[in-house]
Amino acid sequence: MNRFNKFVEFLEKKLLPIVEKMEGQVHLQAIKNSMLALLPVTIIGSFTLVAVNLAQVFQNTFYANFVSSYELEIMTLFNFSMGLMGLFTALFVSYNLSRSYDMYTIGDCLNGLVMYLILNSSVTESGIDMTYLDSKGMFTGIFVAIISVEISRELKEKNFIIKMPEGVPDMVSKNFELIIPLIVNSLVFLSIRILIFKLTGSLVPEIILSIMKPLSIGLNNVFGVMLLVFLIQLLWWFGIHGDATLGPIFLPVALQNITENAAAYAQGKPIPHVFTETFLSNFLLMSGSGITVGLLILMLFSKSKRYKELGKISLLPAVFGINEPITFGTPIVYNPILFIPYVIGPTLITLPIYKIFESGIVERAFIQSPGYTPFFLQGYLMNLSFKSTILQILILILSVLIYYPFFKVMEKDELKNEVDIKDSDGDK
Template sequence: MSLFASFEKLLSSILLPIAEKIDKQVHLSAVKKGMVVLTPILLLGSMAYPLKALKNVFSDSAAVQEWFINNTYLIDLLIKFSLGFIAIYTVIAIAYFLSEGYKIYTVGAIALSLFSYLILTTSVNPDGSLDIRFFDSKGLFTAIFVAIASVEIYRFFTERKLVIRMPEGVPDFVSSSFELITPTAFIAVLFISIRYFVADFTGGLLVPEILMEVLAPVVGSLDNLWVVWFVIMLRLLFWFFGIHSAVLSPILSPIFVQYLSENIAAKTLAEELPHFVTGGTFSAFVNFTGSGVTLGLVIAMMIAKTQRYRKVGQVSLVPSLFGINEPVLFGAPIILNPILFIPFVLGGSLIGIFPLVLMKYGFLAKPFFDPPYLPLFFEGYLTAFDWKTPFVQLVQIMASFCVYYPFFRIMDKQEMIREAEVQAEKEKKSVFSKKDDELLDELGLDF
């Protein structure tokens, strides 16, 4: 067995079971789906600062300036009811997907989860107004845990039949409502008790404050370039073995959402942005032209000497411009190809993290907008509206070509040899066929 085959077998035995468990784990699956559902809300919240910036574009128009002076509150509402309530939307989304996975009453699960979250995080101010400061990203991780815990409690009560059952013939919506009574009572007592004991033990702190303190090392770890580089390499390692990197999204997505929210808040207040990595920067720079920044390989294939690779390059070009590189991942292929392991995993991670290094040290603006998937250069520019971004991504493309080309040349030469052997075999068969025809003619036989 070759060295690479042994390495492949070892990593497959480690990574594949982990990926399968993460993908099939019902709680992580609900978190992943819930984070994806939040994308439109995050997009709307991210648009707030660019909308405010339009005031500067029309600086010579008194009418536009006056409109912004009188109606800026509308944009502020967009921020408040998107990012300002992101924890509430998280509770709803995760409770929905988790209860759907368990096939229990979805509306009831969402109601219980929201009820639990409000008990743990909301206070009443002296003037009678509600203190909802943990409805934003500061309450995000509490929202995740509360949604999971509430749905699990509800499931426990329903499976153990610890609910009020109505007689046959009662409408389903009425019966389901009565089934909520006992779990709701239990949850009320449980979460009020948790809130009381946490506040009593910590001198008045709420659960989200404690949870943020406990998770601070984990959440803050992605502000470290070495940790981000490790995460990028791990994602590419998963891809190399044919495992979609989305298996890591239940861990990464909540952190990215919190980072984006904090960056937008800082941008709105004209403060320095605290984070250099968000979901948008991963999409626009780390996955630029696809995971592993594979456009350089696509270009190399388009100028290949072999017909097969030229066709794969031509088919892969347009999708790569939109960040879709499955045609080259499976067509080259990159997956399980020992020749491309180094340029894809090591080279792709270094090229992907390069713009993030520039952001970290202030040479490139930090992100405050997660744009939708857009073609080459547009998505990267929109993350921070920095004019230097397209030039940085041009460097990424050139680096990608330089990294992939020497390794691809080995593949191209191997394919040239294979094509020559196939052609020789065809010519050999053609010669034998011609001789057979000549022999049949000499014998006067005609088939």
């Protein structure tokens, strides 16, 4: 136990200051908030695929004939939601970063969109080339939004803007203030596009994708995902929202992957990626971080009154993937007894779960299932396969087995405390 305490002290000293800086870092927060805001876009695109897929289930029906006749029109919803993820990323990150600086958000969003199109698209005889406007352009969208907003902020702080006289309506004044930042940004990003193409023969998004490739590779193999799960659980054990803190790192990759999976499914191609946000939340963090559904079930059958009541209170939120009541009510935070099942357990479970999806035993996700949906339903919706639900049941059983010996140690101590309290009340 002494060694464990030293380990905890070491992590507190080295890890927590880094996490605190990340939580306060304005660019990372803008990215995280933007990725979360993009989830409804992926849900719309995903359920467009569901609508088309159902036609294959109900063949020779009015519905199937309708979808067959208007499939191109229906898929327009997919093409202009998940098919424009890069464009939306530039818009949302521009908005969130501008808002954090208390700047003119509408103007900065316009700036970000224009600069993104300058870097990411080309005009052809048939119109605008949209190759890099989808998920392949998400990292470019982040880059463009941050740089364009920072340029605008610097110009504003240096008063290098057009200021209108007093009495001019505020909207008119702000639009004139936007002119010089828009011109400067246009010159900067157009120069970047020309310079990169002259030097490499490639567009900027191709270069950024190659730079970000190590991150994508890291989260598209089992050991990278195991590390991510370990860090999420470790932060939660310290009382820090692990998935929210690390969201700026993994969410761009996760959303890019689900978009590419959906596009591959729509085209009848093999689904390329195991790691997606819905894979993470529905299996590796099922019922909430730490897969605490096993601990909750043990509490429901506990001899301890406190644990049994806590299990009842935590049951409904856990079904919808919310486990803060059990995390802080047990408490799990800073609890040395639960460190192994809560932090190490999900990390080790990640290996077989990932391999099951990688091997094709269970189909990979191509749908972004809605958040705060009962986890068994979420698991089914991500790939329209009951194999996912069966796997979740197996994870639930495994979670009970992992937590069981550690919970029994806690329960024994809690029962002793309850007896002592009862005896103390009797003496009075």
